[in-house]
Amino acid sequence: xxxxxxxxxxxxxxxxxxxxxxxxxxxxxxxxxxxxxxxxxxxxxxxxxxxxxxxxxxxxxxxxxxxxxxxxxxxxxxxxxxxxxxxxxxxxxxxxxxxxxxxxxxxxxxxxxxxxxxxxxxxxxxxxxxxxxxxxxxxxxxxxxxxxxxxxxxxxxxxxxxxxxxxxxxxxxxxxxxxxxxxxxxxxxxxxxxxxxxxxxxxxxxxxxxxxxxxxxxxxxxxxxxxxxxxxxxxxxxxxxxxxxxxxxxxxxxxxxxxxxxxxxxxxxxxxxxxxxxxxxxxxxxxxxxxxxxxxxxxxxxxxxxxxxxxxxxxxxxxxxxxxxxxxxxxxxxxxxxxxxxxxxxxxxxxxxxxxxxxxxxxxxx
Ligand code: FAD
Ligand code: UDP
Numbered sequence: 001x002x003x004x005x006x007x008x009x010x011x012x013x014x015x016x017x018x019x020x021x022x023x024x025x026x027x028x029x030x031x032x033x034x035x036x037x038x039x040x041x042x043x044x045x046x047x048x049x050x051x052x053x054x055x056x057x058x059x060x061x062x063x064x065x066x067x068x069x070x071x072x073x074x075x076x077x078x079x080x081x082x083x084x085x086x087x088x089x090x091x092x093x094x095x096x097x098x099x100x101x102x103x104x105x106x107x108x109x110x111x112x113x114x115x116x117x118x119x120x121x122x123x124x125x126x127x128x129x130x131x132x133x134x135x136x137x138x139x140x141x142x143x144x145x146x147x148x149x150x151x152x153x154x155x156x157x158x159x160x161x162x163x164x165x166x167x168x169x170x171x172x173x174x175x176x177x178x179x180x181x182x183x184x185x186x187x188x189x190x191x192x193x194x195x196x197x198x199x200x201x202x203x204x205x206x207x208x209x210x211x212x213x214x215x216x217x218x219x220x221x222x223x224x225x226x227x228x229x230x231x232x233x234x235x236x237x238x239x240x241x242x243x244x245x246x247x248x249x250x251x252x253x254x255x256x257x258x259x260x261x262x263x264x265x266x267x268x269x270x271x272x273x274x275x276x277x278x279x280x281x282x283x284x285x286x287x288x289x290x291x292x293x294x295x296x297x298x299x300x301x302x303x304x305x306x307x308x309x310x311x312x313x314x315x316x317x318x319x320x321x322x323x324x325x326x327x328x329x330x331x332x333x334x335x336x337x338x339x340x341x342x343x344x345x346x347x348x349x350x351x352x353x354x355x356x357x358x359x360x361x362x363x364x365x366x
Contacts, residue, residue, distance in 0.1 A: 002225045004029075005362075006031075006228075006230070007229075008221075008232060009231070010037075010038040011042070013336045014031055014230065017358055017362075018031050025362070028209075029208060030226075033212065038200050039197050040056075041338075042054075042059050043055050043197055047255065047257070049257050051284065053255060057299060059196060061078070061189065062189040062348070065352055066187075068355070076199035080189070082183075082184075083183040084183060084267060085268045086265060086268075086270070088269060089149060090106070092106065098175045099180060103119060106145075113177050120140070123143075131167065133166065133170035134163040134170075136167050148273070150162060153270060156276070156277075157249070157301050165311075166314065191286055229332060229333045229334070230336055231334065232335075232340050234246065235327065235342060242326075247316050248310055250305030250306050250309075251308055251309075252300040252302060254297065254299075254300065256295070260293070261292060261293075261294060262294060267281060268280070277298040310344055317342075323342075337354075341353075
C-alpha cells in the first residue's frame with residue numbers, strides 16, 4: 001500500500017493533522033489507530049443508561065488561543081460552560097482554585113479581596129529559588145494550605161512528592177485574589193454541544209482520510225510506503241525502548257450510575273485528603289443532559305497502565321532528551337502530541353502544535 005502521508009494515532013493531534021492534510025492539501029492520508037475508536041483520550045460515548053460519559057476522564061475545553069478556538073468551532077458548536085470544582089477539606093466543600101471564597105469558607109472568615117491578599121502574604125513562605133511544585137505552592141500560599149489542598153492530592157495523582165515535580169504541575173492551578181470561582185479563566189471555554197466524539201468524527205469527514213482502527217502501527221507499517229509519517233504514539237515504544245521505558249502516570253476510571261437525578265454539587269469534586277481516588281466527576285453537570293439517573297467517575301491514579309500523563313520530573317525529562325536527540329535526526333517523521341513529545345499538553349496546546357507543525361513541516365514542503 002502506498003500513501004504520501006501516514007499518521008499513527010487518531011487522537012486530537014492525529015486528527016488535526018489528518019484534517020489539514022486532507023482539506024488544505026487535498027491529499028490522501030492513512031490514520032492507524034490501535035483502539036477501537038477515534039478521538040484518543042477525548043473520546044466520549046453514551047453508556048448503557050444513555051448518559052454521555054467521558055471514557056477517559058473529564059475533558060473541558062478552554063483556551064486563550066482564538067485561532068485554535070475558531071479552528072475547532074469549524075467542527076462543533078459549543079455549550080457555554082464555566083467549569084467549577086469543589087474540594088473536600090476538613091469536612092467542607094470549598095471552591096477550587098484558591099479564591100477569596102475558598103479562604104473565607106476554609107477558615108470561617110469574612111475577608112475582602114485586599115484582606116485575603118494580606119492573609120496570603122503572611123502565609124507565604126520565602127523561597128529563594130522556586131524549583132519544584134512544592135516551592136510554587138509554599139511560596140504562594142504557605143504550609144497550611146499546601147498541606148490541606150496540594151500535598152496529598154499531588155502525591156495521589158503522581159505517586160511522588162510535590163518536591164520531585166517541576167514547577168509546571170502545581171502552576172497549572174491559579175491563586176486568585178478575587179471571587180472568581182471558575183476553574184479556568186481563559187477567554188474561550190465550552191463543551192462541544194454534541195460531544196467530543198462527534199466533533200472528532202466531523203474532523204475526519206473527508207474521503208481523503210482513511211482510518212484503520214484496532215491496529216497497532218507496528219503490525220502494518222512495514223507493508224505501507226509513505227513520504228511523511230506523523231507519529232502521535234509513545235516515543236519510547238517507537239524506538240523499541242532503547243533508552244529505557246519512559247514513565248507515564250495512568251488512571252483507573254471507575255464509573256458508577258445512581259438511580260437519582262443528582263450526585264454532587266459541582267461537575268467535579270476533588271478529594272485531596274480522603275479516599276484513594278483524586279476526584280469525582282458527574283457527567284450530567286458537564287453536558288447538561290436531562291436524565292433521571294446520573295453517572296459519576298472516580299479516578300484512581302497508578303503507574304504501569306495506559307499512558308495518560310507524562311512525568312514532569314528532572315529525571316524523566318533527561319531520559320526523554322535522549323529520545324529527543326534521535327527524533328531530531330528524523331527527516332520524514334513528525335513527532336506530535338502528549339505521548340510523542342512527552343508533554344503535559346491540554347487540548348488547545350495539542351491543536352496549536354498540530355497546526356504549527358502542519359504549516360512548518362508539511363505545507364511548507366508542498
Ligand atoms: P491521545 O489522545 O493520547 O491520542 C494518541 C492516540 O494514539 C491514541 O488514540 C492511542 O490509542 C494511539 N496510539 C498510541 N500508540 C499507538 C500505536 N502503537 N499504534 C496505533 N495507535 C496508537 N485537556 C484539556 O484541554 N482539558 C481537560 O479538561 C483535560 N482533561 C484531561 C483529563 C484526563 C484524565 C487526561 C488523561 C487528559 C486530559 N486533558 C485535558 C488532555 C487531553 O486529553 C490531551 O491534550 C489530548 O487528548 C492529547 O491528544 P493526543 O492526540 O496528543 O493524545
Ligand atoms: N492539584 C492539587 N489539588 C487539587 C487540584 C490539583 O494538588 O485540588 C495539583 C495536582 O498536582 C494536579 C495539578 O495540580 O496534578 C494540576 O491539576 P489539574 O486539575 O490541572 O489536573 P488535570 O486535570 O490535568 O489532571
